[in-house]
Amino acid sequence: MRLVFLGTGGSHPSPKRNVSSTALVKDGSTILFDCGEGTQRQLMRSSVSFMSVDKIFISHLHGDHFLGLPGLIQSMKLNDREHPLEIYGPRGTASMVGTLMKVGYFRPNFEVVASDLEPGAVLRFDGYTMESIEVEHNAPTIGYRFQEDQRTGRFDKPKALELGIPEGRLFGKLQRGHEVEVEGRVIKPEDVLGPPRKGRVIVYSGDTAPCLSIIQASEGADVLIHEGTFDPSMSDKAVEHDHSSVDMAADVARRAEVKRLYIIHISPRYEDVSPLLKAAREIFSESFIPRDLDEYELS
Numbered sequence: 695m696r697l698v699f700l701g702t703g704g705s706h707p708s709p710k711r712n713v714s715s716t717a718l719v720k721d722g723s724t725i726l727f728d729c730g731e732g733t734q735r736q737l738m739r740s741s742v743s744f745m746s747v748d749k750i751f752i753s754h755l756h757g758d759h760f761l762g763l764p765g766l767i768q769s770m771k772l773n774d775r776e777h778p779l780e781i782y783g784p785r786g787t788a789s790m791v792g793t794l795m796k797v798g799y800f801r802p803n804f805e806v807v808a809s810d811l812e813p814g815a816v817l818r819f820d821g822y823t824m825e826s827i828e829v830e831h832n833a834p835t836i837g838y839r840f841q842e843d844q845r846t847g848r849f850d851k852p853k854a855l856e857l858g859i860p861e862g863r864l865f866g867k868l869q870r871g872h873e874v875e876v877e878g879r880v881i882k883p884e885d886v887l888g889p890p891r892k893g894r895v896i897v898y899s900g901d902t903a904p905c906l907s908i909i910q911a912s913e914g915a916d917v918l919i920h921e922g923t924f925d926p927s928m929s930d931k932a933v934e935h936d937h938s939s940v941d942m943a944a945d946v947a948r949r950a951e952v953k954r955l956y957i958i959h960i961s962p963r964y965e966d967v968s969p970l971l972k973a974a975r976e977i978f979s980e981s982f983i984p985r986d987l988d989e990y991e992l993s
Contacts, residue, residue, distance in 0.1 A: 695718070695719065695720045695721075695842075695894065695991075695992045696718075696719050696989055696990060696991045696992060697716060697717070697718055697719075697896070697917065697919075697956070697989065697990045697992065698716070698717040698718075698719060698740050698741065698742050698987070698988075698989045699716055699717075699956070699958065699984040699985070699986060699987065699988045699989075700712065700715040700716060700717055700726075700733055700736035700737060700740060700742075700986065700987070701713045701714050701715040701716075701728075701730050701732070701733060701736055701986060702714075702958045702959070702960060702983075702984055702985065702986055702988075703959070703960055703961075703962055703986075704758065704901075704921070704923045704937075704958075704959035704960060704961050704962070705758055705923075705961065705962060706758065706962060707731070707732060707962075708962035710965065710985075710986070711960060711962070711985075711986055712730065712731075712732045712733070712736050712986055713730030713731060713732065713758035713759070714727075714728040714730045714753075714758055714759050714958065714959060715727070715728050715729050715730050715733040715736065715762065716728065716898065716919060716958070717737070717740070717742050717747075718840065718896065719742060719746075720821070720822075720842075721821065722746065723746060723748050724742055724743075724746040724747045724748065725747075725748070725749050725750075725751065725840070726747055726749070726750040726751065727751050727753070727838060727898045727919070728750075728751075728752060728753055728759040728760070728900070729750050729752065729759070729760055729761075729762040729763050729766060730757075730758045730759055730760070730761060730762050731757070731758070731761040731762050731765075732762060732765075733762030733765075733766055734762060734765045734766040734769050736986065736987070737766075739987060740987050740989075741989065744766060744769060744770065745770060745773055745775060747766070747770075747779070748777075748779065748780065749779075749780045749781075749782070749819075750763070750779070750780070750781045750782070751782050751783065751824065751838050751898075752781065752782065752783030752784070752787055753783070753784075753829075753835055753836060753837065753838070753898070753899075753900025753901065754783070754784055754831060754833045754834060754835035754836070754900060754901060755783070755784070755786055755787070755790055755833060755834070756833060756901070759900070759901070760783070760790065763781070763791065763794055764794045764797060764798075767779065767794075767795075767802050767806060768800050768802075770802065770804070771800060771801075771802045771803055771804070774803075775802075775803075775804045776803075776804055777804060778804060778805040778806070778807055779802075779804065779805070779806050779807070780807050780808075780809070781806065781807070781808040781809070782808075782809050782810075782811050782817070782824075782826075783808075783809075783810065783811065783836070784810065784811060784826075784834040784835060784836050785810045785812070785834050786810065786834065787808055787809070787810050787811075788808040788809060788810050790808075791806065791808035792808065811826045811836060812826070813826055813827060813828030813836055813907075814826065814827075814828070821842065821843050822840060822841060822842045822843060822893070823840075823841045823843075824838055824839070824840055824841075825838065825839040825841070825911070826838060827839055827897075827907050827908060827911045828907050829899060829900055829901075829902035829903075829905055829907060829908060830902050830903040830905045830936055831900070831901045831902050831903070831936045831937075832935065832936045835900050835901055835902065836900065837897065837898055837899045837900045837902065837907075837908055837911070838897070838898045838900075839895065839896075839897050839898075839911045839912075839915075840895065840896040840897075840898075841893055841895050842893030842894045842895070843893050844890050844891070844892060844893050845890065845891040845892075845893060846869060846870075846871060846883070846887055846890060846891070847887040847888030847889050847890055847891060848887070848888040848891070849865065849868070849869050849886060849887060850886050850887070850888065851865070853885070853886050854868070854881075854886045857876070857879075857881055857885065857886070858876050858877065858879075859874065859876055859881060859886070860876075864876070868881065868883050868886055868887070869883075869887070871883050894916045894917075894992055895914070895915040895916050895917075896915065896916060896917045896918075896919070896992075897911050897912040897915050897917070897918045897919065897920075897952075898919045899918070899919065899920040899921055899938075899943075899946075900921070901921050901923075901936070901937060901959060902920075902921060902936065902937070902938065903932070903933055903936045903937060903938060903942075904938055904942045904943070904945065904946050908920070908946055908950075909946055909949050909950045910950075912946070912947070912950035912952050913950050913951065913952075914950070914951055914952070915950065915952045915953070916952070916953050916954065916992060917952065917953065917954050917955075917956065917992065918946070918947050918950065918952040918954070918955050918956070919955075919956045919958060920938065920943040920946055920947065920955060920956075920957060920958075921937060921938050921943065921957070921958060921959035922938055922939060922940035922942070922943040922944075922957035922958070922959065922960065922970065922974065922983075923937040923938065923939070923959050923960065923961050924937065924938075924939040924940070924961060925939060925940060925964070925969065925970050925973065926939050926940065926941040926973050929941070929942065937959075940957055940970045940971075940973055940974045940981075940983075941973050941974060941976075941977055943955065943957050943974065943981075944957075944973075944974040944975070944976075944977035944978040944981050945977055945978070947978045947980070947981065948977055948978040952980075953980065954980045954982065955974070955978055955980060955981045955982065956982050956983075956984055956990075957970070957971075957974060957981060957982070957983045958983075958984065960983065967983045970983060971983045
């Protein structure tokens with residue numbers, strides 16, 4: 695499972711940063727958090743196939759978070775996509791997507807399913823749940839909490855070889871929880887797997903002022919992706935516009951005791967982000983400001 699930061703800037707594109715979109719790649723399928731303009735090209739520049747995108751979670755309907763949808767959908771059509779695309783977001787999302795589907799003369803030849811979510815909604819998918827979180831912004835906005843299902847224990851290869859299991863397909867079968875037979879002996883998954891492992895948690899804030907709901911949703915999370923539009927000297931401006939400065943984002947991560955913080959939605963005014971990163975790390979040492987197309991594996 696890995697994160698790919700497709701667009702890490704805020705408000706409008708800059709020469710160094712495109713607007714908001716983050717991909718979560720899991721088991722060959724891709725989830726997008728937001729889809730700002732130019733996201734389809736960012737996908738083409740990345741290691742992620744835009745055709746692998748199955749679900750898109752929009753935080754709110756400011757243009758830098760959803761205007762990439764029509765171009766992405768048209769590119770999917772032109773590449774003969776057949777399976778449905780699911781789009782979720784705050785109230786107004788279904789209507790917005792319906793309008794976009796009527797713009798111009800293209801019509802997708804696959805199903806596009808758009809749904810409005812209320813804060814607190816919990817959606818169940820294969821292998822994970824997604825919960826919508828109420829946040830504080832100057833438009834109807836929701837954050838998201840991705841919770842992976844409990845995973846099987848770590849595979850003990852030396853133990854498997856000791857039991858006479860030949861390396862290959864039987865290893866995979868045991869890892870998927872199935873018994874195997876070797877020379878008349880039945881080997882159970884628990885014979886070669888460690889204890890079950892807790893599923894990984896990723897929280898995505900969307901645009902927001904610091905708020906208790908994000909702190910609570912992020913408690914102990916593996917990753918928090920939080921906006922940090924401004925430097926600490928502009929914290930008043932951040933609050934005025936229902937945004938966060940980088941030190942505010944770091945304080946949320948510190949209070950929630952997350953393992954790692956990624957700060958995105960950086961204002962185009964900042965070409966050098968090293969002072970912003972320094973300010974964040976003074977509060978929470980595991981703070982990072984990714985560049986566009988940076989990738990991170992979630993071990």
